[in-house]
Amino acid sequence: MATIGLVFGTDTGNTEEVGGKIAEALRNYGYIVEMVNISEASPEVLLSYPFLILGIPTWDFGGIQEDWEDFESTLLALDLSNRVVALYGLGDQRGYGDYFVDAMGWLHERVAQVGAQIIGRWSTEGYKFSASLAANDDLSEFCGLAIDEDQQFELTDSRVNTWVAQIVDEFEQLAVAL
Numbered sequence: 359m360a361t362i363g364l365v366f367g368t369d370t371g372n373t374e375e376v377g378g379k380i381a382e383a384l385r386n387y388g389y390i391v392e393m394v395n396i397s398e399a400s401p402e403v404l405l406s407y408p409f410l411i412l413g414i415p416t417w418d419f420g421g422i423q424e425d426w427e428d429f430e431s432t433l434l435a436l437d438l439s440n441r442v443v444a445l446y447g448l449g450d451q452r453g454y455g456d457y458f459v460d461a462m463g464w465l466h467e468r469v470a471q472v473g474a475q476i477i478g479r480w481s482t483e484g485y486k487f488s489a490s491l492a493a494n495d496d497l498s499e500f501c502g503l504a505i506d507e508d509q510q511f512e513l514t515d516s517r518v519n520t521w522v523a524q525i526v527d528e529f530e531q532l533a534v535a536l
């Protein structure tokens with residue numbers, strides 16, 4: 359079974375903690391998961407995984423977590439055209455409802471630009487926000503899993519488990535073609 363790279367950036371630890379939950383859920387399906395902090399990642403490390411899960415929190419009114427921001431030019435120089443990527447983003451829908459998980463939208467745009475096959479879209483049902491760069495035009499779907507440890511921490515475990523089941527399914531359908 360393929361080894362999965364779970365690459366995250368974090369300022370206060372939430373995105374790492376949620377990454378740990380995602381990794382644990384994936385291990386229950388028999389996957390080997392390696393967690394990598396983006397501040398220590400290199401192009402070689404990222405390219406060594408056929409399946410990547412990328413995690414990013416949003417800071418300061420739609421701002422990009424700084425280690426991810428530092429990695430932007432390296433990311434844009436990668437060729438991810440034969441890689442499968444799923445995204446998750448951390449945010450606070452009540453405190454920052456006009457910018458909810460914006461950074462996940464930023465990352466989605468760049469990962470798509472370098473050719474990755476992106477899976478793991480997620481319904482916005484159950485969230486309350488006004489705008490998000492990570493959502494589609496009618497605000498019905500996010501481009502990846504949105505997690506709110508500030509307002510809805512009690513929903514995190516079930517959201518993670520449901521989303522992991524979904525991406526395992528999507529990944530297994532694609533893995534044949536990789």
Ligand SMILES: Cc1cc2nc3c(=O)[nH]c(=O)nc-3n(C[C@H](O)[C@H](O)[C@H](O)COP(=O)(O)O)c2cc1C
Binds near residue numbers: 370372417454460508
């Ligand atoms: C000063 C500040 C600014 C924030 N700005 C945003 C924002 O613009 N959008 C959002 O969705 N969440 C925002 N958040 C919430 C964080 O994304 C959230 O707390 C997240 O879990 C932090 O993840 P980390 O611990 O991995 O850094 C902000 C939080 C703080 C304290």
